[in-house]
Amino acid sequence: MTVHPDPRDELVQHLPALRAFAMSLTRNSAGADDLVQDTIEKAWKNIGSFTPGTNLRAWLFTIQRNAFYSSRRKVKREVEDIDGVMAGAMSEKPAHDGRLAMNDFRKAFEKLPDEQREALILVGGEGFAYEEAAQMCGVAVGTIKSRANRGRKRLAQLLHLAEGEDPTISDANTVSGMAQARHIA
Amino acid sequence: MTQSRKSFDVMRQIDENLRRVYREVDTQDVPDRFKILLDKLREQEKPQSGSLE
Numbered sequence: 001m002t003v004h005p006d007p008r009d010e011l012v013q014h015l016p017a018l019r020a021f022a023m024s025l026t027r028n029s030a031g032a033d034d035l036v037q038d039t040i041e042k043a044w045k046n047i048g049s050f051t052p053g054t055n056l057r058a059w060l061f062t063i064q065r066n067a068f069y070s071s072r073r074k075v076k077r078e079v080e081d082i083d084g085v086m087a088g089a090m091s092e093k094p095a096h097d098g099r100l101a102m103n104d105f106r107k108a109f110e111k112l113p114d115e116q117r118e119a120l121i122l123v124g125g126e127g128f129a130y131e132e133a134a135q136m137c138g139v140a141v142g143t144i145k146s147r148a149n150r151g152r153k154r155l156a157q158l159l160h161l162a163e164g165e166d167p168t169i170s171d172a173n174t175v176s177g178m179a180q181a182r183h184i185a
Numbered sequence: 186m187t188q189s190r191k192s193f194d195v196m197r198q199i200d201e202n203l204r205r206v207y208r209e210v211d212t213q214d215v216p217d218r219f220k221i222l223l224d225k226l227r228e229q230e231k232p233q234s235g236s237l238e
Binding site for chain 1: 192
């Protein structure tokens with residue numbers, strides 16, 4: 001008798017979110033779906049290491065980002081096959097009532113460094129708490145906050161929304177430490 | 186004053202747009218390949234000693 005249902009039965013509910021996260025990581029639709037497939041396979045195999053009652057989505061996102069960074073390291077090449085999936089593939093009504101033009105927004109978003117896109121999607125897009133996002137990325141809460149803030153500022157810059165901003169926002173910190181997070185599989 | 190007010194609005198707009206961009210993908214239909222994949226994984230898991238029928 002288990003109180004919790006088999007988490008594998010719930011995987012399907014997280015597929016849309018995993019795809020959204022994957023697209024923001026890979027910026028490439030084919031790559032995104034391959035990454036999601038990889039994530040599902042790993043999650044299935046390692047389901048025993050998931051603690052029932054905890055946040056399944058956060059667990060899946062952690063697997064997915066680890067898979068993303070480890071395959072990136074393996075392939076050892078910068079992402080050049082960005083097909084502008086967020087910018088191109090989804091056409092939408094043009095902007096009105098003072099909102100940002102969505103297409104410009106997507107294009108700007110895709111230009112952000114990995115760790116800023118990731119922080120913004122986890123916190124701003126998916127709505128994880130900073131603490132959760134920090135745990136997923138294996139970094140301090142303050143690091144996630146500053147990545148998200150630098151990402152927002154950079155977006156404002158790219159979209160020419162922040163006249164008074166200091167144009168030199170440092171993106172010097174790279175991902176070195178964060179891909180160290182424990183690996184599943 | 187106006188500066189920080191403006192920058193607050195800008196940040197709010199940015200967050201709103203982030204949610205919209207994210208939701209666009211989040212609400213798309215999931216391709217069949219994932220349902221096929223899950224079926225396949227489940228198939229492979231078939232309980233050896235199970236008497237499900």
